[in-house]
Amino acid sequence: MTSDPEGEPMLAICTVKDTQGNPIAGVTIDIWETDSSGHYDVQHADRTAPSERCVMVSDEQGRFWFKGIKPVSYPIPHDGPVGKLLQLLNRHCWRPAHVHFMFGKEGWDRLIT
Ligand SMILES: [Fe+2]
Known part of the structure; x- marks a missing residue:
């Protein structure tokens, strides 16, 4: 889900489960994070295409995975x-x-x- 060449690569392998631990299939998961500079894509005036975001659907075992970048901390406007x-x-x-x-x-x- 990333196009940031400066970010540290991250592979996330996830499972959606209910409170009893049973996998949940067919869950839509919106995922988003900042780029390596700590900014979301909508904060870059020159960006026209989404980046650092994706939409996944869990499989029959509740699994989904994506490649992103290792998250970074960022300041809120102060x-x-x-x-x-x-x-x-x-x-x-x-x-x-x-x-x-x-x-x-x-x-x-x-x-x-
Ligand atoms: Fe955030």
Whole structure:
């Protein structure tokens, strides 16, 4: 799902399971992450095609896999009211490195993590 030559390659092999550990087939999974500079594709004014994102569907064993880049941490905007709030709370503006997943299947609650 990546076109970033600077990112450290990452292979993610995943399984979707219910709370009893049973695999769930046919789950649509939207996946997105930043590039190696810590920016999402929509934050680049010169990008016309999506990158660092994909949509997968789990197989009969609940499995899906994708190639991306190892996530990097990035700062949230902190030059306005959010920055003032963070300063008052003595908190920094950096989010930990992460990948976003949104799981969807008819009859199930949507899960975004
Ligand atoms: Fe994020």
